[in-house]
Amino acid sequence: MFTAYIKRIILFSGIVLSSLAVSAEETETAVATTTEEAHTEAPKADEKFNPTPMILHHIADSHEWDILEMAHIGLPCILYSAESGITTFQYEDGKEVNGYTCEHGGIVREDHAGFIDFSITKNVATMLLAAFILIVVFTSVTKAYTTNKGKAPKGLQSLIEPMVVFIRDDVAKPGIGPKYEKYLPYIMTIFFFILVLNLLGLIPVFPGGANVTGNIAFTLVMAFVAMLVINFSGNKGYWKHILLPQPYFLWPIMFPVELLGIFTKPIALMIRLFANMVAGHIIVLSLICLIFVFGNAGKSVGGSIAGSAIAIPFTLFISCIEVLVAFIQAFIFSMLTSVFIGMAVEEHGHGEEAHH
Amino acid sequence: MNTLLVVLLSEEANPFSLITPNPGLAIWALIIFVALIFILGKFAFKPIASALKEREMHIEESLTQAEKARAEMAALVSKNEELLNQAKEERNQILHDARIVAEKMKNDIIEKAKSEADKKVGDAIREIEIQKKAAIVEVKNSVGALAIEIAEKIVRKELKNDTDHKAFVDALVKESNLN
Numbered sequence: 001m002f003t004a005y006i007k008r009i010i011l012f013s014g015i016v017l018s019s020l021a022v023s024a025e026e027t028e029t030a031v032a033t034t035t036e037e038a039h040t041e042a043p044k045a046d047e048k049f050n051p052t053p054m055i056l057h058h059i060a061d062s063h064e065w066d067i068l069e070m071a072h073i074g075l076p077c078i079l080y081s082a083e084s085g086i087t088t089f090q091y092e093d094g095k096e097v098n099g100y101t102c103e104h105g106g107i108v109r110e111d112h113a114g115f116i117d118f119s120i121t122k123n124v125a126t127m128l129l130a131a132f133i134l135i136v137v138f139t140s141v142t143k144a145y146t147t148n149k150g151k152a153p154k155g156l157q158s159l160i161e162p163m164v165v166f167i168r169d170d171v172a173k174p175g176i177g178p179k180y181e182k183y184l185p186y187i188m189t190i191f192f193f194i195l196v197l198n199l200l201g202l203i204p205v206f207p208g209g210a211n212v213t214g215n216i217a218f219t220l221v222m223a224f225v226a227m228l229v230i231n232f233s234g235n236k237g238y239w240k241h242i243l244l245p246q247p248y249f250l251w252p253i254m255f256p257v258e259l260l261g262i263f264t265k266p267i268a269l270m271i272r273l274f275a276n277m278v279a280g281h282i283i284v285l286s287l288i289c290l291i292f293v294f295g296n297a298g299k300s301v302g303g304s305i306a307g308s309a310i311a312i313p314f315t316l317f318i319s320c321i322e323v324l325v326a327f328i329q330a331f332i333f334s335m336l337t338s339v340f341i342g343m344a345v346e347e348h349g350h351g352e353e354a355h356h
Numbered sequence: 357m358n359t360l361l362v363v364l365l366s367e368e369a370n371p372f373s374l375i376t377p378n379p380g381l382a383i384w385a386l387i388i389f390v391a392l393i394f395i396l397g398k399f400a401f402k403p404i405a406s407a408l409k410e411r412e413m414h415i416e417e418s419l420t421q422a423e424k425a426r427a428e429m430a431a432l433v434s435k436n437e438e439l440l441n442q443a444k445e446e447r448n449q450i451l452h453d454a455r456i457v458a459e460k461m462k463n464d465i466i467e468k469a470k471s472e473a474d475k476k477v478g479d480a481i482r483e484i485e486i487q488k489k490a491a492i493v494e495v496k497n498s499v500g501a502l503a504i505e506i507a508e509k510i511v512r513k514e515l516k517n518d519t520d521h522k523a524f525v526d527a528l529v530k531e532s533n534l535n
Contacts, residue, residue, distance in 0.1 A: 056374065059374065060374060061378065061381060078380075116379055116380055117378060117379075117380040117381075118380040118383065118384070119380060120384075121380075121381060123381055123384075123385075124381060124384040124385075124388075127384065127385060127388045127389075128388065131388050131391070131392050134392065134396060135392075135395060135396065135399075135400075138396055138399070138400035138401075138404075139399060139400065141400065141404065142399060142400045142403050142404055145403060145404055145407035145408075146403075146407075149407070150410070150411055150414055161408075164401075164404055164405075164408070165408065168405065168408075181405070184401060184402075184405055185393060185396065185397025185398075185401040185402060186393055186397070188396070188397075188401045189389070189392055189393045189396050189397065189401070192396075193389065193392060215381065216374070216375050216376070216377045217377035217378045217379070217381040217382040217385060218381065218382075218385045220377045220382055221382050221385040221386045221389060222385075222389065224386070225386070225389060225390070278374070
């Protein structure tokens with residue numbers, strides 16, 4: 001847990017600094033230079049095992065889905081740029097289509113012009129898989145409620161029902177308050193979608209392994225939707241609290257703080273989920289990399305054995321914790337979203353000043 | 357710290373940066389997530405929530421009904437007990453009364469029997485007295501007659517005037533009877 005906190009702090013400071021210092025064009029040029037460097041330094045990399053690119057490759061999104069490093073499934077690419085319009089093709093390493101080049105699971109444009117990547121990447125495919133799993137599971141459970149009406153739950157229904165009841169009674173009801181029923185489908189979807197994606201991310205082999213909940217774009221969307229829901233359900237009291245904070249002589253200080261509060265809540269949601277999932281994946285991958293570091297990239301068998309002896313129990317331990325974290329993070333995201341909605345829809349009395 | 361930042365920001369192995377959101381992925385995530393909210397909300401969570409609510413209401417209703425039935429049962433039991441107690445009391449009262457009546461009856465019978473016996477004994481005694489007196493009279497008479505007979509026999513030999521003697525003996529007998 002302590003190491004997870006350190007990772008989180010490092011990532012957080014990294015995000016803050018990056019948002020201050022780096023613009024999109026700068027990163028693109030950086031990409032070009034670093035990839036060129038990677039090419040020239042390729043023979044040198046054989047000498048010593050470098051875990052960083054390997055770890056980053058595994059936690060990042062990709063256009064290829066690896067099955068045990070032997071077979072790669074090329075996923076469909078949908079690319080848009082102002083010059084060449086929409087281009088679609090199936091990904092294959094080294095392929096060149098319409099000015100785009102497939103490289104190391106990613107795509108670069110030869111003229112380094114900007115383009116938007118709407119491809120069905122590994123993460124998108126995993127999201128579709130998770131959505132499919134959820135729809136299949138929940139339609140069958142819903143059917144069970146009509147065929148098995150008024151009776152005790154059976155089978156899959158009895159696995160899902162405690163979670164549904166938990167989200168309803170211990171997350172939505174205390175968080176949102178009396179108007180919880182309107183938001184219940186949203187809170188439930190958050191919980192089950194994040195949970196399934198988290199658990200799929202923990203599976204190291206083919207249908208899983210995509211680090212979706214540890215992807216900033218995904219958590220950004222989740223937080224963005226939460227922000228919209230929170231602010232659109234905000235009542236008069238909520239907006240009055242933001243626009244006209246109570247002691248009027250403090251308005252110049254309080255108003256910017258309250259206004260910022262609209263954005264800090266979803267941003268905290270975004271970073272919390274992202275950092276927790278990324279930290280978990282990095283720890284697992286780092287422990288696995290120990291085998292290769294000790295084994296000197298396959299040159300020392302004894303070192304590999306020693307590395308395995310250390311790495312395997314630790315990976316097992318961290319993986320168990322990650323299963324717990326998968327549930328906890330799904331719970332926390334839905335819990336905090338419902339609490340924020342609850343704060344927005346709460347009928348404000350005089351006592352609400354005490355919260356701040 | 358600096359090297360780590362470089363690692364986080366550089367795209368050595370992959371052009372997807374760890375902390376730069378990819379707009380394409382974000383749009384896909386938005387589409388999938390919003391679609392999922394509507395699909396699952398409409399076809400799963402709302403029916404499930406209403407089914408759960410219905411079942412909970414049904415359970416609650418059943419429980420209150422059971423509670424009511426139990427209360428009714430308890431009332432019935434207490435009523436029965438009350439009736440039983442009342443019956444017991446009544447029985448005791450009846451028994452008590454009967455005992456008193458029986459006692460009285462017994463006393464009456466004994467009394468009556470006693471008085472009857474007393475009466476019978478008295479009658480018997482009186483009868484005996486009468487019989488005794490009659491017997492005595494008879495005995496006296498027969499004794500007198502016998503005595504007269506004997507005396508006549510004796511006196512005949514000595515006396516000729518029979519009538520004078522008989523009067524004299526009767527007088528004597530009467531005298532003795534008075535005593």
